[in-house]
Amino acid sequence: MDRCDTLTTLRRHKISVTEQRRRILAEIHSLDGTFTAASLKESDSLGGIDEATIFRTVALFLERGVVRSVGDSERGQVFEKNCEHNPAHGHFRCTVCGTWSCLPPFSAKEKRGLFSLLPDAYAAESVSVVFQGVCPRCSG
Ligand SMILES: [Zn+2]
Ligand SMILES: [Zn+2]
Ligand SMILES: [Zn+2]
The missing domain is CATH 3.30.1490 (Dna Ligase; domain 1)
Known part of the structure; x- marks a missing residue:
């Protein structure tokens, strides 16, 4: 399945590129459904990135339109990727x-x-x- 390129996505949304942001975005792009910052923290591919960084990065992605908010859950705000691969x-x-x-x-x-x-x-x-x-x- 096609996926957005992380570098292109970060640049298009005017977010400065860091290795951690690219890894977090790659994980988000790999998901078909919804996620929370807490569920990202548990994913194996993001090992070594601390929780505060993940929360801050997701908040930045939301502000810049890289992800959209779907609602609230007991585990916090629920998000999903906001790109051509995930129509409304x-x-x-x-x-x-x-x-x-x-x-x-x-x-x-x-x-x-x-x-x-x-x-x-x-x-x-x-x-x-x-x-x-x-x-x-x-x-x-
Ligand atoms: Zn995409
Ligand atoms: Zn959805
Ligand atoms: Zn159920």
Whole structure:
């Protein structure tokens, strides 16, 4: 599967390049679903990078639009990569196991439908849809 180049991504978002930022971004690009700073800290490929650096880097990535925020969990804010490989979609948060699942991407028509819910006086830049309930694994 195609992945964004870390160097190109950092430069495009005007983030100065460090070895640690490249490693953290490579790990984020390798993930298909959601993550938290705490879950990144546990990944083997980021061994040797301290927690404070991971939290700071994720906060910087969020501010510069490299990742987007999906919601909040018991383990902190939930993120996912924000690039062409991860088009806008809704999420499902399981109230039993706490898992966040990514749902299929919105079609252009669905996106227009969502934005049409907004009164004219508001200028939206993005929309997020989160369902909550019991996921297939917990209901089975
Ligand atoms: Zn990408
Ligand atoms: Zn569940
Ligand atoms: Zn997602």
